[in-house]
Amino acid sequence: xxxxxxxxxxxxxxxxxxxxxxxxxxxxxxxxxxxxxxxxxxxxxxxxxxxxxxxxxxxxxxxxxxxxxxxxxxxxxxxxxxxxxxxxxxxxxxxxxxxxxxxxxxxxxxxxxxxxxxxxxxxxxxxxxxxxxxxxxxxxxxxxxxxxxxxxxxxxxxxxxxxxxxxxxxxxxxxxxxxxxxxxxxxxxxxxxxxxxxxxxxxxxxxxxxxxxxxxxxxxxxxxxxxxxxxxxxxxxxxxxxxxxxxxxxxxxxxx
Amino acid sequence: xxxxxxxxxxxxxxxxxxxxxxxxxxxxxxxxxxxxxxxxxxxxxxxxxxxxxxxxxxxxxxxxxxxxxxxxxxxxxxxxxxxxxxxxxxxxxxxxxxxxxxxxxxxxxxxxxxxxxxxxxxxxxxxxxxxxxxxxxxxxxxxxxxxxxxxxxxxxxxxxxxxxxxxxxxxxxxxxxxxxxxxxxxxxxxxxxxxxxxxxxxxxxxxxxxxxxxxxxxxxxxxxxxxxxxxxxxxxxxxxxxxxxxxxxxxxxxxxxxxxxxxxxxxxxxxxxxxxxxxxx
Numbered sequence: 001x002x003x004x005x006x007x008x009x010x011x012x013x014x015x016x017x018x019x020x021x022x023x024x025x026x027x028x029x030x031x032x033x034x035x036x037x038x039x040x041x042x043x044x045x046x047x048x049x050x051x052x053x054x055x056x057x058x059x060x061x062x063x064x065x066x067x068x069x070x071x072x073x074x075x076x077x078x079x080x081x082x083x084x085x086x087x088x089x090x091x092x093x094x095x096x097x098x099x100x101x102x103x104x105x106x107x108x109x110x111x112x113x114x115x116x117x118x119x120x121x122x123x124x125x126x127x128x129x130x131x132x133x134x135x136x137x138x139x140x141x142x143x144x145x146x147x148x149x150x151x152x153x154x155x156x157x158x159x160x161x162x163x164x165x166x167x168x169x170x171x172x173x174x175x176x177x178x179x180x181x182x183x184x185x186x187x188x189x190x191x192x193x194x195x196x197x198x199x200x201x202x203x204x205x206x207x208x209x210x211x212x213x214x215x216x217x218x219x220x221x222x223x224x225x226x227x228x229x230x231x232x233x234x235x236x237x238x239x240x241x242x243x244x245x246x247x248x249x250x251x252x253x254x255x256x
Numbered sequence: 257x258x259x260x261x262x263x264x265x266x267x268x269x270x271x272x273x274x275x276x277x278x279x280x281x282x283x284x285x286x287x288x289x290x291x292x293x294x295x296x297x298x299x300x301x302x303x304x305x306x307x308x309x310x311x312x313x314x315x316x317x318x319x320x321x322x323x324x325x326x327x328x329x330x331x332x333x334x335x336x337x338x339x340x341x342x343x344x345x346x347x348x349x350x351x352x353x354x355x356x357x358x359x360x361x362x363x364x365x366x367x368x369x370x371x372x373x374x375x376x377x378x379x380x381x382x383x384x385x386x387x388x389x390x391x392x393x394x395x396x397x398x399x400x401x402x403x404x405x406x407x408x409x410x411x412x413x414x415x416x417x418x419x420x421x422x423x424x425x426x427x428x429x430x431x432x433x434x435x436x437x438x439x440x441x442x443x444x445x446x447x448x449x450x451x452x453x454x455x456x457x458x459x460x461x462x463x464x465x466x467x468x469x470x471x472x473x474x475x476x477x478x479x480x481x482x483x484x485x486x487x488x489x490x491x492x493x494x495x496x497x498x499x500x501x502x503x504x505x506x507x508x509x510x511x512x513x514x515x516x517x518x519x520x521x522x523x524x525x526x527x528x529x530x531x532x533x534x535x536x537x
Contacts, residue, residue: 043435061438073436077454077531086450087440120533138440 015193015203017174019141024177024185026237027195028244033178036195037144040176041067054141066140068148073131074119080130081106081115087138105133109163125156129163136167143168143175150179161188162217169214182237186211186229187220194236197243205236319501327505337509343486345513347403347475351410352468359415359467360460363422364452368444373423384416389477396482406483410474414467418460425459426452458532461525468521472514 015036017023027033038044039051042062051058053065066087074083082089084105085098093101106112109129119127128149135143149157165188168175179185185192186209194205211225220226284292301321307313308320331337366373392409399405429452437451479488487506494502 041439043438061441063441065439067436067439069432069436071430071432073432075433075437075450075454077457077529078450079531086437090437090441090443090446090450118531120531134436134440 017142017176019174020172021191022168022175022177022189023191023193024179024189025193025195026179026182026185026233027201028197028237028241029180030199030244031195031197031201031240032199033180033195034146037067037146037176037178040142041065041144043067062142064140065142065144066135066138068131068135068143068145070147070150072119072127072151074127074134076119079116079118080111080122083119083130084133084137086134091138101137102133105137106130108167109133124152125160128152128160132164132167136171141173143173145175145177147179149184150181157184158217164188165215165217182230182234183221186226186233187215187217192233194233194240197240197247204240205233207233316498317500319504323501324504324508327501328508331505331509337487337490337506340485340487340490341509341513343403344472344475344479344488344510347406347478347486348410348468348471350403350407351474352414352471354407355411355414355471356418356464356467358411359418360422363419363456364426364448367423367426367452368448380416380419383412384420388412388474392478392481395478401482401484406475406478406486409478410471413470413474417463417467417470421459421463422456425456428459429455457528461521461529464521464525465518468517469514472510472517476510 015023015025025033025036035044039046040053040058040062042051042058042060042065051062053062074080075086078086081099081102085093085095085102088098088101089095103112103115106115109132111126111129111133114122114126119130122130131148149160152160161184177185177188182192189209192207192209193203194207195201196204207229209229211220211223211229304313304318305321308315308318366376388409391412392405395405395408399408433451433455434447437447442450475486476488476491479486480492483489483492487510491503491506494500494506
């Protein structure tokens with residue numbers, strides 16, 4: 001890049017996710033959480049190093065992964081059922097087949113009466129459910145989630161997290177979940193990975209979450225194990241968060 | 257629309273707060289509004305008619321509205337105007353189809369191939385900056401007095417509007433929609449079909465209203481400058497013999513035709529963009 005410095009969002013990341021594991025990545029703003037996920041998805045190429053998925057290097061879009069975005073990914077000009085069946089129809093399935101499968105998924109996420117609506121006619125929670133069905137219907141081995149519920153209100157969010165856990169437990173898929181909410185990360189995951197302050201951040205800690213499953217997310221925040229883990233991990237995360245904050249303040253000082 | 261409006265009125269009646277009531281009193285029902293619009297038309301035309309009859313305004317420049325309508329009726333009932341109208345429509349439709357197709361194609365290609373966009377951008381800006389009317393004489397020389405000089409002229413008007421809107425429409429597609437479709441396995445062709453074209457449609461439609469009007473403008477102006485048939489030619493003929501009634505009659509007929517076409521475009525737009533939330537309230 002002429003005239004500019006290369007910005008390393010993340011460096012020396014070595015992260016492994018085993019099949020069937022739910023791994024959350026938590027870090028302060030600007031720690032490159034989304035960068036990691038986009039590289040795993042194949043939407044972004046690492047400037048050096050390699051991303052492998054099931055032993056094979058990711059080249060172009062990662063075919064074995066589905067991605068759940070923070071923003072609304074539904075095509076506004078397609079009905080709910082057409083949105084959900086999109087992955088199947090694009091892979092060459094007939095419309096009837098795809099719709100039958102989509103109906104099954106809509107029933108699973110509680111939207112079977114909304115198949116013919118357009119996205120703008122749904123609430124935020126319903127759109128998220130549609131997005132979940134859309135991502136899961138292609139039966140990926142890995143689910144990459146980039147703060148998928150951050151735009152929802154707190155209650156809807158907890159309900160969605162519960163539903164996500166149920167879906168995941170039935171499926172045995174690997175999940176990489178990005179969030180800046182430590183509560184959410186601990187409640188959902190088998191493992192919480194902490195990223196350091198950016199730029200050029202790296203993994204600074206990794207914690208095994210051995211709270212037994214199935215978990216009820218509506219009550220888990222009072223669980224003594226949860227509280228102990230939260231205290232331990234927050235102790236580490238806090239350091240990185242304040243580092244980020246101090247850097248931001250210093251930069252602001254420079255500008256002023 | 258009417259249904260929606262009456263529903264809104266019902267709602268405000270139910271809410272019946274002080275401000276609502278005041279608003280309702282000033283807001284006319286659609287039917288009453290139509291009536292008022294009709295009255296306004298009668299008043300303006302009546303004032304025109306009276307001031308001409310009273311000699312305040314020269315009839316030579318502003319013929320009596322009643323005479324204009326008579327001329328319109330004569331042109332329509334005798335069938336005089338229809339061959340002209342047909343020629344004009346042929347030119348406009350051809351100009352529109354060829355211009356829109358070329359605009360769409362180039363818009364999509366340039367939006368997807370960054371290199372070409374950067375390469376061609378200054379040239380496109382240059383041609384777009386050119387006042388298109390000055391092209392009419394050269395097109396007359398190149399393509400003759402027949403319909404093709406008008407088609408070429410209309411093309412230059414339609415093409416740029418559709419092109420710039422398509423380019424903007426495709427480029428402004430939400431990044432997440434593209435990424436999501438790619439993650440779901442979309443090929444470049446499928447991206448175009450499921451994401452880019454529908455997304456650009458809103459832009460293309462907003463340009464469609466203008467470009468349809470421009471296609472007709474192109475045809476009429478072209479005819480006016482030199483032709484052997486068409487409404488523009490008929491108007492030029494009337495002007496040639498100082499028949500202002502004929503000029504006004506031609507304008508009036510064109511206005512009605514464009515209105516009807518715009519109505520059809522609206523219908524099509526509402527059908528194709530039915531997924532869009534209604535922007536009422």
